[in-house]
Amino acid sequence: MQRPLTCVEICAGAGGQALGLASAGFTHIALIEYEADYCKILKLNRPEWNVICQDVHDFDGKAYQGVDLLAGGVPCPPFSIAGKQLGKDDERDLFPEAIRLIREMQPRAVMLENVRGFLDPNFNEYRSYILKSIEKLGYITQIRLINASDFGVPQLRPRVVIVGIHKNEPGSFRYPEGNPKGAPTVGKVLYDLMAENKWEGARQWAKKADKIAPTLVGGSKKHGGPDLGPVRARNAWAELGVDGRGVADSAPPADFEGMPRLTSRMMARIQGFPDTWSFGQKKTIACRMIGNAFPPPVAKAIGERIKECLEYESVNNECEISFSRAIV
Numbered sequence: 001m002q003r004p005l006t007c008v009e010i011c012a013g014a015g016g017q018a019l020g021l022a023s024a025g026f027t028h029i030a031l032i033e034y035e036a037d038y039c040k041i042l043k044l045n046r047p048e049w050n051v052i053c054q055d056v057h058d059f060d061g062k063a064y065q066g067v068d069l070l071a072g073g074v075p076c077p078p079f080s081i082a083g084k085q086l087g088k089d090d091e092r093d094l095f096p097e098a099i100r101l102i103r104e105m106q107p108r109a110v111m112l113e114n115v116r117g118f119l120d121p122n123f124n125e126y127r128s129y130i131l132k133s134i135e136k137l138g139y140i141t142q143i144r145l146i147n148a149s150d151f152g153v154p155q156l157r158p159r160v161v162i163v164g165i166h167k168n169e170p171g172s173f174r175y176p177e178g179n180p181k182g183a184p185t186v187g188k189v190l191y192d193l194m195a196e197n198k199w200e201g202a203r204q205w206a207k208k209a210d211k212i213a214p215t216l217v218g219g220s221k222k223h224g225g226p227d228l229g230p231v232r233a234r235n236a237w238a239e240l241g242v243d244g245r246g247v248a249d250s251a252p253p254a255d256f257e258g259m260p261r262l263t264s265r266m267m268a269r270i271q272g273f274p275d276t277w278s279f280g281q282k283k284t285i286a287c288r289m290i291g292n293a294f295p296p297p298v299a300k301a302i303g304e305r306i307k308e309c310l311e312y313e314s315v316n317n318e319c320e321i322s323f324s325r326a327i328v
Helices: 014-026 036-045 097-107 120-135 184-196 202-209 231-238 264-270 283-291 296-310
Strands: 005-010 027-032 050-051 069-073 108-114 138-146 158-166
Touching: 005 014, 005 097, 014 069, 014 202, 014 296, 036 050, 069 097, 069 296, 097 108, 097 120, 097 138, 108 296, 120 138, 120 158, 120 264, 158 296, 184 202, 184 264, 264 283
Parallel strands: 005 027, 005 069, 027 050, 069 108
Antiparallel strands: 108 158, 138 158
């Protein structure tokens, strides 16, 4: 019987990436997260997980040497177009810590994700440095922009994903392609939640909400409240018949008129979380957790491809061979 593949995840957040990787077959032996509220949510949903509530700067990876996968969504504000895009000059940039942990753990594979802005031309030099640093540690690296909607997530959410497979592994990695037309509409995804209080207009609303959602935003600890983002985002939500100026505590009542607001549960479903995943009772924190999460279905799809490569020898799986870094 084959042993389970192990994973250490940094910057675990509220568990989006971890949930996806677990669904792909990885067993988490440690999840490192700095914010106490996020740690509580991780422990609430998965009591069996080893959640380490600690700053990544203080985390020693030597005890986890040889883990199958080191994964993480390093903070995006240094590269987000919504911020100042300070990159390596931003104190929140944790790519150097990720590289340190790769050196300490020597995992068989690496998966790091970030925002689309990481591919901006002004980060070419730093991006090249990051990839080369990982390669020097013995990994064949690839980087690609992944659209969450290609994997059934009803949302316009592009994310940059770096994958590194150690050169000693017999298989090599290829990104899942997904289906560009496979995501359901917001109306189809949220109809039952909108109608749970017998709202008479739910069916008509769902019919008009006939596109995928704009990108959910969570804001930072200092900025961003329980709403759906800045004016441009709110206007996009309004086209779907959603009032983005706030977040509701419950679905619309039977006699509701006007544009409904989303609940945090509705936001979580748009992000690809199962309805069983709890985000606690505090609406502002819940919205930030959800908006900053990595969609579980995307993590699962990429995790399955990584797993194929790591199990290549035992299952005689034909991974596509690619011995050079591919930037797509």
